[in-house]
Amino acid sequence: MTGEPFPAAPGNSNAGGKHRPVLVASGISKQFGGIAALTDVGFELRAGEVHALMGENGAGKSTLMKILSGVYAAYDGEIAVDGRPVHFANVRQAEAEGIAIIHQELNLVPELSVADNIFLGREPRVAGLIIDRKASRAAAQDLLARLGIQLDPDARVGGLRVGEQQLVEIAKALSLSARILIMDEPTSALSPAECERLFKIVRQLAAGGVAIVYISHRIDEVMHLADRVTVFRDGRHVLTRDIADLDEDRIIAAMVGRNLLATAGAEQSPGKxxxxxxxxxxxxxxxxxxxxxxxxxxxxxxxxxxxxxxxxxxxxxxxxxxxxxxxxxxxxxxxxxxxxxxxxxxxxxxxxxxxIALVTEDRKSQGLHLQSSITDNVALPLVGRLSRFGIRSFPAEGELARQAVDTLGIRCSGTSQLAGTLSGGNQQKVVIGKWLATRxxxxxxxxxxxxxxxxxxxxxxxxxxxxxxxxxxxxxxxxxxxxxxxxxxxxxxxxxxxxxxxxxxxxxxxxxxxxxxxxxxxxxxxxxxx
Missing domain, CATH: 3.40.50.300 (P-loop containing nucleotide triphosphate hydrolases)
Structure with missing residues (x-):
């Protein structure tokens, strides 16, 4: 670890290369079970830029990033890093090229400490054999301090709140000294103060030549932070422009194909x-x-x-x-x-x-059973009430799920679809529908x-x-x-x-x-x- 705020990525100095393309993806297509997630999309990333990637849930943003970071190895199309064709078979190969990703779904081991998670698989060792816990803790403490993150390196990650776990993910990715950093919804669980701290970190990294892909649904922070914006819709490339040439309305129209104006309801007068x-x-x-x-x-x-x-x-x-x-x-x-x-x-x-019903903060770990169907999730709080003589009433459960799908406009192939295969917005509707079913x-x-x-x-x-x-x-x-x-x-x-x-x-x-x-x-x- 150095005394600099963040070490410049190797081979990625700003000198003469600020606008040099470091990664180019072209003609990328990807299918899941015959359903197209990406269709012939392209994406270019330049050294030292913050390039925002936007689109509705299911637009293909995360799919492309998982291809670029080696999570998905099977796809059609070509990827070049520094002008060299590459095809990553796994995440380690992508990391060897200086590509790191912060996933929207946290990728931490709850039973391990903050320090252990940051350096998992890359732990400092004594004589190449025994993990040097003292050195790992000191390195983690140094990194967290320079990031302005106030967390105990010895704290068990499973005991941290979602927002704190997101900060650990950020520290973990930055510990790789990546020259291409992919950030998938990094502020989704952060407060305004943590967001500002993250923005400062992002700017410092970009100033040091790191190329950053920034996926976010928050248009205001994209306008505040990005140099360029690319928009995907329904798995296809729709738009790439300098941020100076765009406003919020144009970005929204590109994302959803129409203008959306959120308006507040009439203020409620206090009653009993x-x-x-x-x-x-x-x-x-x-x-x-x-x-x-x-x-x-x-x-x-x-x-x-x-x-x-x-x-x-x-x-x-x-x-x-x-x-x-x-x-x-x-x-x-x-x-x-x-x-x-x-x-x-x-x-x-x-x-x-x-x-009383509670829709929890983390829908994936607390609100849904991802490997179960929409029907099973919606009926879960009421299984006992819907059962007769201890036997589940599948017709009643199915009708309850169909009502939730119709009432909330859940986009799905049917109530038997697994909750984990839905987009984030539709997963959230299933959680809300589950609790509304309890009246x-x-x-x-x-x-x-x-x-x-x-x-x-x-x-x-x-x-x-x-x-x-x-x-x-x-x-x-x-x-x-x-x-x-x-x-x-x-x-x-x-x-x-x-x-x-x-x-x-x-x-x-x-x-x-x-x-x-x-x-x-x-x-x-x-x-x-x-």
Missing amino acids: AVLSVKELTLSKPHRRGWREVLRGVSFDLSQGEILGIGGLLGSGRTEILESIFGSAIGTVGGEIRLLGEAVDIRSPLDARRLG PRILLLDEPTRGIDVGAKREIYDLVFRLAREEGLAIVVVSSELPELLLLSDRILVMAEGRQTGTMSRAEASEERFMQLAAPYGGIRGKTAA
């Missing part, structure tokens, strides 16, 4: 409280005893109201939902009332019986649009408004995307370091006020917070 939370606390076990994660959180939620909860990563947003739903790890204190009556929620089963009166949504494209986001937004305004559900939305909170919420509760620092109505809400309230203690919030 369906859910009341008073002085909610949560303490979690810690290696030095117990750590207080939530302190004195209180709010009311009315029928048909959408309450947003925002804050920086680690502020306690998700823990509020988990505490209400009975799935929090630790000791929960305070009082929860439904329609004025105190309730004791000790498990998700208790919450479900009371009409809840309170719906808790944790990062409901994380990792899905702009078209699917609009569909989720429309669904949330419809559930609240037309069907009267009381909804709580946690999101790390401030524009999303401002669009959806009647009120926004702001958290900082486990404390409730303020609540804003839609009329009062602004990005400036939010950041004043969300900044950690001792930060910019200071005396401005109520």
